[in-house]
Amino acid sequence: MFTGTEPGIGGDNVSEGSQEKAVLRGNAVIAQSGGPTNVINQSLVGAIREMVRAREIKGVLGARHGIRGILEEDFVDLRAENPRSLDRIAKTPSAALGSVRMKPTDDDCRKLFEICRKHDIRYFFYIGGNDSAETAHIVAEHAATEHYDMRTYHIPKTVDNDLRENDHTPGYGSAARFVALAFMGDQLDNRSLPGVKINIVMGRHAGFLTAASVLGQQRSDDGPHLVYLPERPFHIDRFVEDVKRVYNELGRCVAAVSEGIVDESGSPVYRFKNGEVDSHGNIELAGNGALGDFLARTIEQRLEPTVPNIRVRADTFGYLQRCFPEVVSSVDADEALQVAREAVRTAVSSDRPSGSIAIKRAGTAKAYAVTYTCVPLASVARETRCMPGEFITAEGNGVTDAFRDYATPLVGRLPRYGWLRGRSA
């Protein structure tokens, strides 16, 4: 058991320079939650470095697999980690502490505060998406009710980019880079062996990742030629007509389809295992091929009478989108680090018992810049943010230049591909 009483950990003169606020001194715990990303360990390492520097914080505990690690007292002493090892961990995909999808019950919360008291935990940092913000919010509310003095801060991450209050979220830029590169390569593949290609992209309620499929386009006839988002109802007949139109014009067609597309009534067009749900009530959609296969079969059946032997294929990008080594946006990696440092700095320097650090766009269209600001946990918890209307074309099957302007700085520099200029011989 880690007690945080080892000599030499934490400074003594903690009130220096912060005379006007009550100094909260104790141990800190950090955990990771929800789907892992390519840069969630940047946040972990950024927070560790800042916690180690903070005189208010004594021991720095890592809880394995989110709040489950706290409940099971499965802690790692993060001060003991080698600094060079932390450099490498920061660049490692997925959650180094392990993750979890778990919404705490009232019983869990009671047990959690027993453990916090026992370990003198006064700082709780939770890295995750809207569900993790909800967990942090529940914990913060219980802390207030129980009059347990603890700072509870949420550090944002989600490849879906669907956190409210945020211009964008750490994890999105790198996943969007994966999607942009995948479509760049795949639409070149589709030029080589023409046909209809349908790619299913992650995104439960928000189309940001699917929209990123356009970011690698260089020529006016580059795919994806069609983009279907959860924000607009999906009509199978309209889809078939769209594909037919593009195919008749170009002799090929690449479509980007969100796994979260829904019909007019808001029901998923296809769902995994007839609607398996996690403890936050989310339907599991990713990682299966049923939607792609269904769309490909439909196109094949409906186009074959007029286009015999039409080549129709579907791929479901699945989990590769979120943890692919070396496909990392440098902007995303840096922001993931900074947002976590900001969370620790705010937790130790402000009087707010809880909050989430949100990323706001500060620069101009030409010069990208962001600021970090503390917002209430309730404002990012649970509900998700969708693509704004100005990012989606009027027809509902494509994205606008406003989206390109928004997303281009987030994915890092994309490669330029070459092609034969083709003076016919």
Place this chain on the structure above:
Amino acid sequence: MFTGTEPGIGGDNVSEGSQEKAVLRGNAVIAQSGGPTNVINQSLVGAIREMVRAREIKGVLGARHGIRGILEEDFVDLRAENPRSLDRIAKTPSAALGSVRMKPTDDDCRKLFEICRKHDIRYFFYIGGNDSAETAHIVAEHAATEHYDMRTYHIPKTVDNDLRENDHTPGYGSAARFVALAFMGDQLDNRSLPGVKINIVMGRHAGFLTAASVLGQQRSDDGPHLVYLPERPFHIDRFVEDVKRVYNELGRCVAAVSEGIVDESGSPVYRFKNGEVDSHGNIELAGNGALGDFLARTIEQRLEPTVPNIRVRADTFGYLQRCFPEVVSSVDADEALQVAREAVRTAVSSDRPSGSIAIKRAGTAKAYAVTYTCVPLASVARETRCMPGEFITAEGNGVTDAFRDYATPLVGRLPRYGWLRGRSA
């Protein structure tokens, strides 16, 4: 129409330095065929550069979409391409000339030689796999029958790595790099959110790509924990037992499964659209999720009674494996370039009317090196090469160190990931 008679193209003094052989002078045509890869354009550009230098070769034509481009006289003047543009094309995934899956009929061949005569085509280079070698072989046989003097050379490429006579083939190293990186990230993902994860990897008859899933492993319990190859019969019951054993030991399991796995009778465990075949008679397997979904469902149903709520997911990597920008093995890129240069040099300098350039391993286990050698077209055409027995474990569900030694130099340097050393607190 390109006639190859423009002044300044081709040298005059072609017999210099090659007095002992009959000089064959004329135009050259090059084309790409089969599934595109990340480095097939390295071969194209390598061949173009060498053809432009060869005094025996006058015009350099690119045929669009393989032999179909020849039959339709759809040519590009490759001498007119900008050298800097060629640099970028070499690094661009997919086939810059377009590709095709087409086995020429006797009628096609007759037409082909009419066109060759008309354009004075004396050199024919075909970049592709075993089917493309078969096409080149058919063309070469017809050329002999018709007494048409033409050099027909096959330049190897295939992500499947299944060409006979070759130690390995251009395209494999980069696709294997993709698979190795994908599993590195995905098994970290699986550590974060434990469960059973099944990934379906390309490879119609040969398991080389699926086997590459192990190359990013660093820790003894890194996934994939199980590897299923087309070279060994797949038993669903044994698969379930294997997964159960690993899951009971580690609390998670990552399996790499080839899309081409077959049962005892040699029938695919699952096939696309009930056995769609191309003109070479190949069953189309890639790009659909049915096999992965079937295996995931089976594991779920069979393990759920003893492990309630077990998390089982499947991904099918699909077409992303062969054309993902920036995921390129530098060794692979270089060899793709060299093998094409060697083909052109052999075609102009030897008296052999046809051949394929094969890559042979020349170095030691410590110092990787290769040589290029010309082999008969018939020896690489049509049939495929499988994984040698020494690369597969006795249990048939894993790969050996001999495979690791073989494949490690081919994928380029893989990143090292970091992890918490985890002194428990």
